[in-house]
Amino acid sequence: MGSGFKLLLEHMRGCHRFQAIAGVIVVAIETSLELFIPVLMAGIIDHGVAARNEAFIIQQGLIMIALSLLALGLGLLYARFASRAAMGLATSLRRSVYAAIQQFDFENLDRYRTASLVTRMTTDITVIQNAFSTGFRPCVRGPVLLVMGLVYAMLINTELAVVFAIVLPVLAIALALIARRVAPLYRQLQEAVDSLNGVLREDLTAVRAVKAYVREEHQRGIFGQANEGLARVSTQTFGTAVLNLPLFQASMYVTAILVLLFGGSMVLEGRLGVGQLTGFMSYVLLIMTSLVMISNVFLLLMRALTSVHRVGDVLAERPILACPAHPITEVASGSVRFENVSFRYQATAEEDVLEQVSLDIPAGSWLGILGGTGSGKTSLVQLIPRLYDAASGRVLVGGHDVRDYDIACLRDAVGIVLQNNVLFTGTVRENLLWGNPEATDEELLHACKLACADEFLDRIGGLDGDLGQGGAGVSGGQRQRLCIARTLVKRPKILIFDDAMSALDMATDAQVRTNLASIEGVTLIVIAQRITSIMDADHVAVLDDGHLHALDTPARLLESDPIFREIHASQMEFCVSDDGSDSEASLADVKDGAVGAKRGAEGTHDAELAAQGIATGASSEALGLHDEVLGAQDAGLNTKESAEGAHAEALHVTSKTGGECRG
Ligand SMILES: Nc1ncnc2c1ncn2[C@@H]1O[C@H](COP(=O)(O)OP(=O)(O)OP(=O)(O)O)[C@@H](O)[C@H]1O
Known part of the structure; x- marks a missing residue:
């Protein structure tokens, strides 16, 4: 609780803090004025009406109107202060949470589901903002009305005020019981919102896969479950929370009856004036209203407090990757060395994802990485730009442990094109400038040329072409080429491609590799299927x-x-050459071509195309199908099986026009 208030205070700075304080003062004055009205009312009845003093009644009535108007003006002023202070608080919290998330390392992000972070940034902060703007007034008014109401009631008649001593403790106990029951439900409620957001997010981002697999019904079921879960927790939470209303109403009626009963007999005995009884009843109403206010605001604040803690958790999360006090700020060369590196994503995981890996990659060389699904290829390369830290052993870049570098400098020197490429809403230029904000158009176009993105650049409007929301306006293959271009614009010392050419047709794949190999002095690490x-x-x-x-x-x-x-054979044995010779001939071609035409010589390109059956008259139909099928893979049919199926299918079409294929 204390840490929650501290967090709110920290984010209520400058003019917003002033507005909040001003709001408290204004509400306190407004409430005091309001409390004075029953005193005036009692005077009108006892002295004005009883003595038939019209002038007194008019005078007191005018004072009451003036006080009411003043209270109204103060109420409006309060609304202005409170809304501005609440807005300021929410903006400051959102800014801090966003900044905290930006500092997160991959390991931090693994701990929080994306949907949960989105809910914390949006729903939770809105709950806090609303609690502040709507709960602030009753939060101040409630206690002021209660205390002053009791004081005024006691001033009118102490004996009658004993009724409160019976009712108030009963109410306090009931409220405490409700609060105890509701507090954990609020957390469950926010978690249910997290789940719903998660399902929605997955549904919308994978909408193509959902449609491709005709899984709308299945997704509807999952959404329905999350939706019903939220409805169930909401019903339970608010069903319990609203119990306080009938409880307070019942207490109000009981108190009113008791006051009328005792007060009435006191009036009959001549110990209490009718005006005093009326005034006392007004205070009963005020006190009970204040209690309803307090209970409502209490529940509102409890919900807000849950949100404050959820937001506070994100703010308290510290980036896992520690920076040295005196970091190295320049990567001298593109050499990479793994020394007995072991790695696991979570410290609590049972097994290492990488075990005792030692590997030397000299600067300017080209390393290919091959391995089955889940063998640790991505995990290995993620350690180079220090997206994660090794659990044991060392990763050295340019001769220094990656942990000794300034992280930004290290990552500037390492260009990595990930498996799931992301483009951002905006133009081609805006996306490419992510690589280097200082790059000229010539440099951008050169990078596009190296990535073979120049082939379609004109068709999408050149560098000024709009890529649509999240880069949705380009195909999977085009997206990959633009992402490769973006990384090349960075001019890194180390270039890592994590299966980043899977959506390219083979000819383009080969051309891109030839172009990459022509870049001087860059260490190239290519993960490929x-x-x-x-x-x-x-x-x-x-x-x-x-x-x-x-x-x-x-x-x-x-x-x-x-x-x-085995991998080589499984991928190559599809093709048998035209004249009926078996695949070994093709393999030999590839092998010779690959070894002989090291680092992008044209011969390799040809040998490779020959091996794939493309050079033997493969039609553009075959390549087109391959592109299309891989495009579908990008759209969500992202399983190894489908990719291999696509491959086989493409080669099968090839056979109709050129070679003969098996498999
Ligand atoms: N963020 C993560 N949290 C926990 N485990 C993970 C995470 N990412 C990957 N893994 C696990 O680590 C292992 C290695 O994954 P990795 O992505 O490195 O394999 P890969 O060889 O690149 O696979 P693929 O060829 O399918 O991309 C797998 O068992 C995977 O389940």
């Missing part, structure tokens, strides 16, 4: 279940390594 994509590499690392299974040149691996040979 297609073996042809890494046959030109200086070395290939084969990962198997988190272990470095083999590391050698592609040619030597082809001769000696069973896993490499």
Whole structure:
């Protein structure tokens, strides 16, 4: 509770703090004025009406009107102060939470679901804002009305005021019981909102896959469950919270009856004036209203407090990756070295994702990484720009431990194109400038050329072409090329492609690799599912279940390594050449081509195309289908099986026009 208030105070700074204080003062004055009205009313009845003093009645009546108008003016002033203070608080909280999330490392992000972060940034902060703007007034008025009401009631008649001593403790106990029951429900309520947001978010981002798999009904069921879950918790929460209303109403009636009963007999005995009894009844009403206010605001604040804690959790989360006191600010070279590196995503995980990996990648060389699904390829390369820290061992870049660098400098030197490429809403230029805000148009166009994005740039409106929301206006293959171009604009010392060319047709894939190989002095690390994509590499690392299974040149691996040979064979054996010779001939072509035409020589490109059956007269129909099927893969059919199926299908079409295919 204390930490929640501290958080609110910290974010209520400057003029907003002044507005909040002014709001409190204004409400206090307004409430005091309001409390004075029953005193005037009692005077009118006892002295004005009883003595038939019309002048007194008019005078007191005018004072009452003036006080009411003043109270109204103060009420309006309060609304202005409170809304501005609440808005300021919410803006400041949103800014802080956003800044905190920006500082998060991948490991921090793994702890929070995206939907939960979105709910905390939106719903939770709105709950706090609303509680502040609507709860502030009753929060001040309630206690003031209660205390002053009791004081005035006691001033009128202390004996009669004893009724409150009976009713108030009963009410306080009932309220405490309701609050105890409701508090945990509010947290469950916000978690149910998280779940609903999560389902919605997944549904909307994967809408193409949902439609492609005709899973609308299934998704509707999942949404229905989340929606019903929220409805159930809401009903339970608010069903319990509203219990306070009938409770307070009943107490009000009981108090009124008791006051009338005792007060009435006191009037008959001549110990109390009728005006005094009327005035006392007004205070009963005021006190009971104040109690309803207090109970409502209490529940409102309890809900807001849950949200304050949820927001506070995000603000208290510290980035996992520690920065050294005196970091290295320049990456001297693009060399990478893994020394006995082990890694796991969560410290509590049972098994390492990478185990004792040692690997040397000299600056300016090209390493291909191959391995089965889940073998740890992505995990390995993510350690280079320090997206995660190794659990044990060291990762060295440019001869220094990555933990010794300033993180921004390290990441500037490492360009990584991830598996799931993301473009942002805006133009091509705006997206490419993410790589380097200082880049000229010539540099952007050059990067597009290297990434083979120049082929379609004119069709999408050149550098000024609008990519639509989240880059939705381009195909999967075009998206990949633009993402590659964006990374090239950065001019990094190390370039990492994490299966980043999967949506490119083979000819473009080969062309991009040839272009990349022509960049001087850059260390190239390419993770690929297609073996042809890494046959030109200086070395290939084969990962198997988190272990470095083999590391050698592609040619030597082809001769000696069973896993490499198996992957190679499984991808190559589809094709049999035109004249009926078997796939070994094609393999030999690839091998010769790959070894001989190291680092992007044109020969490699040709050999590769030959191996794929494309050079033997593959029609654009085949490539088109391949593109289309891979495009579908990008749209959500993202399983290895579908990709292989697509591949096989594309090659099958190839066979109709050129070679003959199996499989
Ligand atoms: N954020 C994460 N949190 C926990 N475990 C993860 C996370 N990302 C990956 N893993 C696990 O780590 C292991 C290695 O995953 P990784 O993504 O490195 O494999 P990969 O070889 O790149 O696979 P693929 O070829 O399918 O992309 C897998 O078992 C995976 O389930």
